[in-house]
Amino acid sequence: MRVTQGTSEASAVSLEDQAFERLRHALMEGIFAPGQKLSIRRVAAALGTSPMPARTALRRLATEQALDVLSSGTAIVPRLTRRAFRELSAIRATLEPMAVAMAAGRIDEGQFAALERMILGGEAARAGNDPEGMLRADRDFLFALYRAAAAPMLYGIIESLWLRRGPMFWDARWIILGRNPTGNQHREVLQALRARDGVTAAAELKAEIEAAADYLLSRMRFADDPDDPEGIVRLRPLSLRKLSGKPTGG
Amino acid sequence: MRVTQGTSEASAVSLEDQAFERLRHALMEGIFAPGQKLSIRRVAAALGTSPMPARTALRRLATEQALDVLSSGTAIVPRLTRRAFRELSAIRATLEPMAVAMAAGRIDEGQFAALERMILGGEAARAGNDPEGMLRADRDFLFALYRAAAAPMLYGIIESLWLRRGPMFWDARWIILGRNPTGNQHREVLQALRARDGVTAAAELKAEIEAAADYLLSRMRFADDPDDPEGIVRLRPLSLRKLSGKPTGG
DNA sequence: TTTGTCATAGTGTGATCACAAAATGCGAGT
DNA sequence: ACTCGCATTTTGTGATCACACTATGACAAA
Known part of the structure; x- marks a missing residue:
């Protein structure tokens, strides 16, 4: 530290x-x-x-x-329960598309070029097995959009959401990197924004956020997850018989 | 103070x-x-x-x-611009219905009775020309709903929205009291919640928030409103002629 | 009347201290 | 191994101080 x-x-x-x-x-x-x-x-x-x-x-x-x-x-530093993570994700899925819709029509060509570079950076980081770089590029992309919305209160709220889940999300970076297909819809979002279609851009982002939340809910451990009593049971007993040349499995 | x-x-x-x-x-x-x-x-x-x-x-x-x-x-203490008030109202119109939808199905009969009393209190305050009592009753009602949603992050965000606009909203209490028809849809919200219909409850509240914002935007002064140059012109000159017994108007 | 200057008061910030409460570690007993 | 008690350390909180900066008011000059 x-x-x-x-x-x-x-x-x-x-x-x-x-x-x-x-x-x-x-x-x-x-x-x-x-x-x-x-x-x-x-x-x-x-x-x-x-x-x-x-x-x-x-x-x-x-x-x-x-x-x-x-x-x-x-x-x-917060440890999120499943319920808290669901709540947080639902708020994100509601507010971040709202910000993207507000950004539509407010992004100039220079900003589009920068956004494109961020997407490329994220893709390169994924391909290079660089989860940290991937998270940063994705974050930079989204926050550039939210800044473009010129809605300071909304931006501040989104920031606080990201801060609250920041540490555990970082801890999940390899899980996120290992997701295939990636579920990343930034290109679709950007394309819709280029077409000045805020509604579609918002819908693409909402779908992304919701799917990503579902994915993480299925892959991560949370603060109040019960200790898995079956986890130990799934450890099968060692075979005590003499090895006979055939693999015994387990 | x-x-x-x-x-x-x-x-x-x-x-x-x-x-x-x-x-x-x-x-x-x-x-x-x-x-x-x-x-x-x-x-x-x-x-x-x-x-x-x-x-x-x-x-x-x-x-x-x-x-x-x-x-x-x-x-x-914040003075809101028109733009900021619009932004804040849009976020409210998005998040508060979300909280109400989450509250659906989580409210017991005792809570319904208390909510009913809050509505009655608000109506009595309106009828008695008590704007402060009206604002308090309305606030108590809504926050009881948001607490029932059991979504602490969302509740905290809603609180911060209300805090930011608190002072100027309070200053507008007579404007709000003078609104006729009141635009208050709390009864409709409560009725939908009794029917476990979170979608309708949310829609009723959203409509209320949006209409209230439009009303206030049409009635209030904001931080960046230009001085109205026509305001002075609208003061008509005094009549300098001798009064002849007929009202001159103006 | 307006503008500029200066002195004074007010203000926020960082540092430090003291104190009570909470946390931690250790030893003894079961 | 676990629990309890005690001593020690750590911790957060409120109070206070000093300093640099900002705001305000008074006065003089144009």
Whole structure:
């Protein structure tokens, strides 16, 4: 959890804001694990500040649901239950297509070119077995669209959704990479946006989000999943008989 | 802005959390005016605490978009532009029906009775020219529904939407009271929920929110509305002729 | 009347401290 | 191995302080 010191242009931005952004980035990039406790003093030490900026930044993150707070007051990286993940995905499937529809007709040719490059970057990362690069490219693509919507409240809400699920989603990056077919509909979204067809773009994204949620629900473990009692039973007993040259299986 | 000291059961809750809740309540109940600056020291003095709890509470509120922050760092109660109000209303029209649909089938008979009483309370407040009572009853009704949805993330997002528009909405309470017909569809929503028809309940609420937004857009002033140059021209000149016993009009 | 300058007051921020509560580790007993 | 008690460490919270920056008001000049 060693995070680097800010850059020189940061001198005009408060330490608190810098800490806030640094922590948001850390949440999105899997630097924190779900369930990890973030103590004010330890975060401050890692950031190289006094506890104050870290303290406020952590509280701010809790307010936007990026972090949870234990009864002791300690901030903790969320571990999502199945139910919470379903809820979060349903909200995403509702709001992100809305943002895409709002972006339709607001994207210029330069932005289209940049978006195309992001798609190519994501595809290259997939082909190169680079799950981190894939997640980043996909995220950059979508957030470029949401920025284009010019709807600051909506953008802020979407950000908080992504922050809350950031750590566990990062943990699932190999699962996502291993999905075949990919389920990625960014090209379809972009094509519809080029045609100024916000309705189709929104529908394509909604379908993508919902299918991806279903896929992850079928592949991941969640915070309240019961220990699988059959898991151990599925370990078949070792065969104690002498090997007779025939494979015994198991 | 004198706000009262907490109650005895508050001793187990941090001052910061108490300050946070107190300020949220103040935003919803029109205690702050749009555009009002909230200085840490003045809020702390009013709450009777040191600046620390007030400071963190204000920062938290800014994080959830309930307050804005000036470049100086001072927190300010939002004044919404027309565009921002439209955006906020569109998000509400999308998310609140979603919560109502989720609540369908989760409301027991005791809750229905309480919801009915809230509707009656709102109607009585309207009939008694009590705009504050009306707003409270309507709010209580809707938030009871959203709580019944048992979707904590969605509930938190809806809360932040309501907080952001709280002050200016409060300022519009007489405009809302004066609306005739009221446009209030809570009875229809409740009826659909009784019939376990979440789709209809959601549609009724969506229609209500959208119509209410249109109504307010047509009646209220917003932060970036241009000064109406025709307003002064519409003041007709006084008549300088001697009064001749006939009303001159104007 | 308007504009510019300057002094003062107000403000947010980061640092630090003290204290109470919570967490942790260790040893003893069952 | 597990549980309990105790001492120690860690932790969050509120209070306070100092400093740099911002906002405001008063006064003089045009």
